[in-house]
Amino acid sequence: MNSSVYLDYAATTPVDARVAAAMAQCLTMEGAFGNPASTSHHYGQAAATLVDKARAQVAAGVGAGPDEVVWTSGATEANNLAIFGVAGYYRENGRHILTARTEHKAVLDPCRELERRGWRVTYLVPDRGGVIHPDQVAAALQADTVLVSIMHVNNEIGVVQDIAAIGAICRKHGGVKLHVDAAQSVGKCVIDFAGFGVDLMSLSAHKAYGPKGVGALLVARCGVHLQPLQFGGGQERGLRAGTVPTHQVVGMGLAFELARAAPPSEAERVAALRERLWQGLESLGGTMRNGDAKQSVPHLLNVSFAGVEGESLLAAVKGRLAVSTGSACTSAVQEPSYVLRALGRDAVLSESSLRFGLGRFTTEADIDTAVELVIQAVSRLRRISGL
Amino acid sequence: MNSSVYLDYAATTPVDARVAAAMAQCLTMEGAFGNPASTSHHYGQAAATLVDKARAQVAAGVGAGPDEVVWTSGATEANNLAIFGVAGYYRENGRHILTARTEHKAVLDPCRELERRGWRVTYLVPDRGGVIHPDQVAAALQADTVLVSIMHVNNEIGVVQDIAAIGAICRKHGGVKLHVDAAQSVGKCVIDFAGFGVDLMSLSAHKAYGPKGVGALLVARCGVHLQPLQFGGGQERGLRAGTVPTHQVVGMGLAFELARAAPPSEAERVAALRERLWQGLESLGGTMRNGDAKQSVPHLLNVSFAGVEGESLLAAVKGRLAVSTGSACTSAVQEPSYVLRALGRDAVLSESSLRFGLGRFTTEADIDTAVELVIQAVSRLRRISGL
Amino acid sequence: MNYSELTRRYFDTAADAGVLDGPDVHRGAAGSHAQGTWVQFDVQISQGIIRAARFLAFACPHTIAVAAWVTEHAVGTVATAALPESVPDLSARFAVPAEKRGRLLVIEDAWIAAVASGLPR
């Protein structure tokens, strides 16, 4: 359908062919199409068995127990359920939340909404590399902090936060729940829900070769309560009503299993491609790499280009290279990335940046094409801008 | 996979093979797998185009405009978004909601939650046929009623409410918003969102040969505001954040288009099968048909059997006939249907009832097998019970 | 709802469903239709031995299966005011879910009512 080089794996990934095949098995009359809640007959039970298997696959991939998995429609819903859920349930314990400026909108926007409802929110500012230092968390905790929400892997710059250290701090503080948005982590770095000491963790399938429209919130089995967002049929132990979409969770389960089964050499391969990409682009001059290279996943490279305007840069490569500036966005007028702004980049450089997301199907040839296209585009736009 | 007769179409339907094929086109590297919000490149734009087409297909099937469609993860979420959304936005206008005892849990449970938060809810009691008379709505409206939520087609007894008449009453009252849960309506009776004068309508794909895990809330373009349930990336005009799952909405769009294209003879075919089923079962004696037969969709038959216990009845046909009692349920201990209770059936008869959901793939042979199995099972259980 | 193989077998067969007539037959019942579980036992006792037993049940598959098993296994045993096996053992044997265990007490009550009326006082 499209011959341009796809380097927007951080926005979404194609579904693995094996995942697509497994999903197809759950759809038609011949497959496990039953409602997994219809346990009075085999059609429903067959679906329920697949849902249980998927639950175990997801749990195994992230160091959690199957009974800690609550299916959602994606990480956006998982984030909202975690934040509003804790806020609703523990509102008598306090009205303060701690998060960071570089979180995804699906964390920031619920926090803003809570501010409108009278909560106080502290937004930590990362260092210039995008790292939140655990002692920043320790210093910002207040007596009435009920929730800390810090993401694992940043979706724009790929920086990985030290969740284990933050988890230890939260446990010491007591009372505060730790939520981690790990939508970008699966298949890119180790996730250890129990080991990190996390209370709530958001997952998404479509960043890891699973389908869009499904995700999960991990809810630690001990001592974490939530007020649900959706009420109804009692599914997911009452935490999340709604028919469980068998094909979707089956796809997520298999995608997570495949991610876990990937050999370490795959990460090295991607890391080598990323370095090849960066070296190619660096030759342009006036390029700045965003995010701490030593503390980031190998799948992301975010570069600012001096002397070019962001939208024109995207437009110049369009049709031949699929990349993005910041996260997928729905507005007609591009805005400078708030993540890069939080790292201290000025507005112009924040806008004149490209996010390259590498993935399972990225080849050396893709990287070389990308380098060539971007060099061409930047050179031409710099000529037009006179810079 | 399963050779038993499937008569639980009201719990869920298999996906039409054409729908499954269209969905498959949106998953892998070769298909429209892009993130529809990634409008900076063709992968995203191709997905966005399909999403727009699906929006138009869904809208066309229900008498709405494409801009009135807000994608959700199903009718459960749509119901929750409608109820909490109106309650949140219009809370200064009043704190009273009007609904019915026979609504789906995905309406009743949000209402109960609002009661916990200080709202007053009136639950209308239908007549013995399950019909809510429009003048009951008129009589129960209060000065501070902000929402009326009445379902279109009941999921247990198939009774169709006169939404147009209820819509007219709500419009006359002014200020009150009308929400309609139409999860069970598509492909079974005419839905005319604009013509009915409805403000908000919940739809689900998986009751109409589309996939599970996707639905929509129709939001009338004039004068209806909602407080969102999920905040984040600004999708769906800010009313429902979260990556739009292309394959899911494409599946829903096509399923709705296919439903619209079905010839009227299909409804007649199903109606004839239902009558054949009822006549077969009636020969048992001690059978009662639940729900007003004249005001119901042809796809549902709900029958109470005197002298048998409900779970044993289900168990006796299990493995050969897939039916249910009431709606899909997740608890180990069966409860008498609250819908049948609301119709005035006693607890025993409410439990000793089967819901037969007929559908596109139901044949005369299926019906005859079902009749034979149920007659056998009921006779045997009556012998065991001595009744 | 899933049933163990044993539960399924006794539910499907329910061989001793019915009533007994004649001398030395004692009847006991417990529960109610309105509450969804009703069980009746007929036992024929002579010389302190249970010679025959039948049951009727308006109840869930677990209850029917257990009642059928009880009638089958009681025959030939000495009549005492107790089930041939304790309620917890029956629960385990038939994998009765926790939420349903109370229903076995209805069986016990009906059984004791039937047998007790046949015991020498």
Next chain:
Amino acid sequence: MNYSELTRRYFDTAADAGVLDGPDVHRGAAGSHAQGTWVQFDVQISQGIIRAARFLAFACPHTIAVAAWVTEHAVGTVATAALPESVPDLSARFAVPAEKRGRLLVIEDAWIAAVASGLPR
């Protein structure tokens, strides 16, 4: 973001990007890099006629395309303190989305600044 064919063509070609040197060349600029839109025009005016025009732009594709079109179409016309076509007409011609129309005013300012300095006062 989608662009009309015309926008795409002028953005891709941007034939008149550059600067002019020499006599009768007048320069005008508007906007700022910091705000994301900056445009500069060089126009060569002799005997009241625009003989040549060039532009530089640090801007979005719509702005670059319109600036390129303006330079191309101004050549040979009588120099006046106005764009060769009004801002609303240019918006329509290049299908500029409503949210971006303000950027054409930067073009207009830069153009007028350039041409005006070459007009007889």
